[in-house]
Amino acid sequence: MLTIISRDLKANLRLSSGMWLPMAMFLTIVVLLPIGVGPDIDLHTRIAPAILWIGVVFSLFLYLDRIFSPDLEDGSLERIAVSDLPMEKYVWAKVIVLWISSGLLLTVLAPFFGLLLNLPLTVGLVCSISILVGSPALAAIGCLGGGIGTFNRHGNLLQTIIVLPLSIPILIFGTKSVIAYSNGDAYLPWLLQLSGISLATIAIFPFLISYTLKTALKE
Amino acid sequence: MLTIISRDLKANLRLSSGMWLPMAMFLTIVVLLPIGVGPDIDLHTRIAPAILWIGVVFSLFLYLDRIFSPDLEDGSLERIAVSDLPMEKYVWAKVIVLWISSGLLLTVLAPFFGLLLNLPLTVGLVCSISILVGSPALAAIGCLGGGIGTFNRHGNLLQTIIVLPLSIPILIFGTKSVIAYSNGDAYLPWLLQLSGISLATIAIFPFLISYTLKTALKE
Amino acid sequence: MAKLQNGQSLVEDVLTIRVKNLTSYRNDYPVFSGVSFHLKPSDHLFIRGSNGSGKTTLLKTLLSLSSKFEGTLQIPLHETAYLGHLNGLKPELSVWENHKFWLELNNKPFSDRLLVHFKVDGLADTPIRLLSEGQKRKIALAGALGTDKRIWLLDEPFNALDTEGQILLSELVQAHCENSGIVVLTSHLEPITQPTQSISLDDYQ
Amino acid sequence: MAKLQNGQSLVEDVLTIRVKNLTSYRNDYPVFSGVSFHLKPSDHLFIRGSNGSGKTTLLKTLLSLSSKFEGTLQIPLHETAYLGHLNGLKPELSVWENHKFWLELNNKPFSDRLLVHFKVDGLADTPIRLLSEGQKRKIALAGALGTDKRIWLLDEPFNALDTEGQILLSELVQAHCENSGIVVLTSHLEPITQPTQSISLDDYQ
């Protein structure tokens, strides 16, 4: 499993696809929002959590096609299916890679981007934490989407319509937790529920995903 | 050239990669913003133009890797280079395809999404027009990025670095024109300048892009 | 040995491949039907057949990578190495990294024995995308066969190999059979190995 | 005929390929050097050479798809059809759509003559991704050769083809030569066509 994680991270880094586009996305937002909204700091504070969370999902969307499709197309997937590595572990590794290059990246970046949007540092940190506990679920959901996307005809439509509804609750919980914090409400329950969802998702989804991949290989 | 446009559109449609992800992005925004910002209609109106324009760039980002890379990887590009079709025309076709599936799509959708964000219809229409005249430039810029992305090592970093700075001016002009309109200022000058930029870009860029591709083929 | 139901495959520990009256479907449409063979250690099956006759489908059915089949089928999958038409190499990574990946995935320590055998060890640090077609094929073969599995399923392994490469591969195949392994391979060439059994899928359409 | 500078290629209208003392570089490193040949209508050049000896590089140099070379080189590019290791077919589109695309790109009206010749016309509505390796190769060949160019550059065209396919292709090659075309092909097989010239790149390393 470590083998896969390291290969994928290496290939991602080598391709540099990883970091740059999501970061570019955030930069675009950070540059453009003040132009659109004007220098109203209070306003920024209200929008920022939603924007940051939207950024997490978008950076996920950027990857959807690159999770399993390359492995399917270059023949890696069938070789992996035949290898000694159980498919579930392979999927696990992919979830982790995806999480590192979307969730973890944005967890780290959130406070900085928050500052650029005039978000108080503490709020930025809560945002960061909510991304940290919520994004594993998103990564698993993204991988499911990626798996379903490998069904060639119309795979992308299916993938979008799988990922979108599943990620909505997580987005809502994530955003609400930050808003609760900045309003001085109880935000821990939100975070706890979010981590609960995350744990459940990453425990169950790998099995569903490997089921999908096995089906895709047989198509 | 029509051949390429129709093949690409067909392949895109067949893959449905085309429309769905950008639309999903917008839906995510439309769902999440009110949750994050609350039901403050005035606020929505101020954010909406920037959001719509950001959406245009993001939908472009989603495509960057799929403009030329598939053709390079499956051997189409070298066959096209040898065919009777001049490389410039091929690039032109690609710009048009990209524009149809990002710019044109969002031109059509902008008023609707604007309505969902409580943007007055007229403002939505101006937004739509600004996207219509501005997005061809973005499509050309995106294609340049896509071409540079085909240089395998670190292609993606280069591509991001190329696309981001080039698209920011267009984003600014686009957003400003809409804001000028909703503030009752003169917005036509913005739109005219925007179309000027667009025309210049789509006239010149195809040559740069085909030069890039020829170089990439020889790598 | 357990009696097998139609359409069920069973993973067993005995080194034997037993295929009886196998019919494979693609999209509900039989590709071939009634194929039977029985391979014991040291057996070497050569599968021929025109394009689209189902060679790839047969190998994939053996590997449970194909959706629908009828007949009985028995193969110890955990003893099986496979290489299909595609090489499964990442263009951005070096030969060495790719090779290491496939060995580690099968819990083998790194060894460049087969890279040396195929005379591609000199390319170790080159990224795959810079290699020629035949070089890639050799590296893929080295990764697949270096896993020391006792059954080899190879789909047109000679494609893109030069004459020397073909000889090197057939040496490996012969050695593996002598070492009481099992080799199944498909090809459009006249066999340059010495198969103990041979079927043509054109007879089972 | 114009005198050519080192490293320059010239597109001319005379149906002749003239290569003199050609050295091709990959990454500033010569792959082969000193290759010369001269092909006139009805000539058929067979290029052999071990993996990595530069067959693909030579063809790409002829097509100006390769970065650096020395020597003189003359070929009417607009008369040239090419098929490399990769097929250039879109997996999602049908055989028919792919074939049509390549013909239209070269301003040819649609004709399924070559699909019929290769006996794959029955697959017209099947998407490429469902086809077998050899079927794909046949369709790619049909698209490339159906453009009616007078020079054919084919890189290992026999790969993945079954025996019948190889014969069908060699018939096409023979007919094209008799029809005063020029064919250059590379292969690791013994030539089943009747080349008028033949070089082995192993001699030019």
Place this chain on the structure above:
Amino acid sequence: MAFSFWKFANPHHFGKLVAAITPILWVLSGFFILSGLGWGFIFTPDDYLQGSTVKIIFVHVPSALIAINCWLVMLVSSLIWMVRRHRISILVAKAAAPVGLSFTLVALVTGGLWGQPMWGTFWAWDPRLTSFLILFLHYITYQLIWIYISDKESAANISALVCLIGSVFALLSRYAINFWNQGLHQGATLSLDQDTNIHNVFYYPLILCILGFVLLFVTLVLVRTKTEIIHNQIKLNEKLGRKSNS
């Protein structure tokens, strides 16, 4: 049973059974729905709080109920498919989906229409509404999977998977109010001790409507399943015919 269940499952008894009972079912469901709706619309008073909009209840509640239960029916048959690979079972799920989709749409629309006068908005991100919307999207996904995955076996497998995931939201649309009570939407109105919940005048016609809708649902699913089976058989015969010709 042979592996190729698509080909060999024997749908004969099923077909006969369906043919025998559908007419009765049609009549019964028609009767209940008409009488329930008639009673509800004409013979009940306007609510003192909600005015005549309360009558939406006779459509909204039964269809929301069926929307959820239909998914649960699909869940059960999908599970049977995943475990036992029983062919008719997945066809039942496939046949039920569009029916469920329609009821979900009806529930959404009537709910929204009701929400406008009640809550002052067509929509709110209340837990029950959100999960119901997600359930609706899953119905669409389920449909698309059958349409777009051409290999039937794969389509069956993946649709079963989607069904599994979607059931979380089916259950949430029913029980979310029990965990998160910050929602706008009604709690349980139809629990056993009816007096505490809803007035008798609404209760009886509502029960009639629900009965009628359920019967309608059952009928539609049975008929559609039968069509699915026949459809499958025809396609298969075509294919076999083609093979033996060539």
